[in-house]
Amino acid sequence: MEFIFLGTSAGKPTKERNVSSIAMRLDQSSECFLFDCGEATQNRLLYTPVSLGKIKKIFITHLHGDHFFGLPGVLSSRHMDNVTSPIEIYAPKGIKKFLQTIEEISQMNLDFEIKITEFKEEDKFSFDSFDVEIVSLKHSIESYAFLITQKPPLPKLNEQKLKEDNIPPSPIYAKLKRGEDVKLSDGRIIKSKDYILESQKPLKVIISGDNEDPYIFTDYKDIDLLIHEATYTKEVFESLTKKQKHTTAEDLAKAASKANIKNLIATHISARYSLIKKEGGHFIGEIEEEIRKYFKSTFFVAKDLDRFQLTNDGKLIFKENLQSHIFL
Numbered sequence: 001m002e003f004i005f006l007g008t009s010a011g012k013p014t015k016e017r018n019v020s021s022i023a024m025r026l027d028q029s030s031e032c033f034l035f036d037c038g039e040a041t042q043n044r045l046l047y048t049p050v051s052l053g054k055i056k057k058i059f060i061t062h063l064h065g066d067h068f069f070g071l072p073g074v075l076s077s078r079h080m081d082n083v084t085s086p087i088e089i090y091a092p093k094g095i096k097k098f099l100q101t102i103e104e105i106s107q108m109n110l111d112f113e114i115k116i117t118e119f120k121e122e123d124k125f126s127f128d129s130f131d132v133e134i135v136s137l138k139h140s141i142e143s144y145a146f147l148i149t150q151k152p153p154l155p156k157l158n159e160q161k162l163k164e165d166n167i168p169p170s171p172i173y174a175k176l177k178r179g180e181d182v183k184l185s186d187g188r189i190i191k192s193k194d195y196i197l198e199s200q201k202p203l204k205v206i207i208s209g210d211n212e213d214p215y216i217f218t219d220y221k222d223i224d225l226l227i228h229e230a231t232y233t234k235e236v237f238e239s240l241t242k243k244q245k246h247t248t249a250e251d252l253a254k255a256a257s258k259a260n261i262k263n264l265i266a267t268h269i270s271a272r273y274s275l276i277k278k279e280g281g282h283f284i285g286e287i288e289e290e291i292r293k294y295f296k297s298t299f300f301v302a303k304d305l306d307r308f309q310l311t312n313d314g315k316l317i318f319k320e321n322l323q324s325h326i327f328l
């Protein structure tokens with residue numbers, strides 16, 4: 001399972017970071033799934049291996065502009081790329097009106113169908129490679145998290161044992177994988193269960209929208225990865241005259257620790273935090289430092305175009321930053 005962060009800034013973009021969007025890819029599927037689609041998401045996608053035609057589903061956490069103003073651009077460029085396969089959009093109520101209005105005003109005349117689902121709390125969706133459950137959050141408007149449970153890929157065969165028992169590769173292998181027992185030409189009957197390796201536990205990931213109460217996730221067990229906002233450090237949050245309904249790095253770290261989250265990625269960092277230390281300015285390292293104090297498992301503060309892999313045994317690995325591709 002792989003995640004590419006297309007935008008990690010909260011509210012508005014900076015020169016270094018764009019607004020929210022994450023691309024998810026699964027080992028067993030060539031499709032790509034977008035979670036949020038802030039303005040200029042399509043621009044960030046140009047520096048990744050993900051083409052617009054590969055995007056078949058888009059999930060929107062909530063209808064604040066920094067999470068979905070990029071949708072019209074993605075859809076119209078998908079049309080210009082001559083993509084004809086349908087696209088599914090899952091979002092809170094209001095998205096239908098938004099898209100219908102844009103389509104009408106700009107005469108998009110798309111060559112593909114848009115299937116829109118306006119979801120609500122506790123809705124569940126089942127797809128070929130994963131299930132999604134909608135979790136309600138606390139924010140200034142309706143906001144949701146997606147609890148993703150990966151469907152385990154087809155089980156692997158014990159090839160060593162097959163070889164030892166003199167069963168060469170043939171269509172028999174596919175039958176064994178599907179759980180069927182097989183009669184061989186020499187009369188032997190072999191049982192599928194004797195040749196299947198124990199399958200991995202399905203991975204569970206939460207991709208959260210904006211939220212002021214990360215303790216909501218203490219109700220969920222065995223979460224391999226939580227992707228959640230950490231808009232401010234505690235110090236900055238406390239200095240705000242108008243309190244925003246967001247989470248601080250400290251609260252996220254404490255809640256993730258209490259919820260026994262195995263791996264954590266913080267994103268949606270306020271635009272005031274720069275990637276470079278500047279005199280008198282805030283630095284993204286402050287967020288990192290604050291999380292480190294309270295969360296002792298693996299975590300990262302995502303930067304735009306960071307690519308992470310969550311392995312089948314639940315390890316989170318930073319693979320690369322695709323930023324260097326920008327100048328290619």
Ligand SMILES: [Zn+2]
Pocket residue numbers: 010011020064066067210268
């Ligand atoms: Zn936001």
Ligand SMILES: [Zn+2]
Pocket residue numbers: 062064139210
């Ligand atoms: Zn918001």
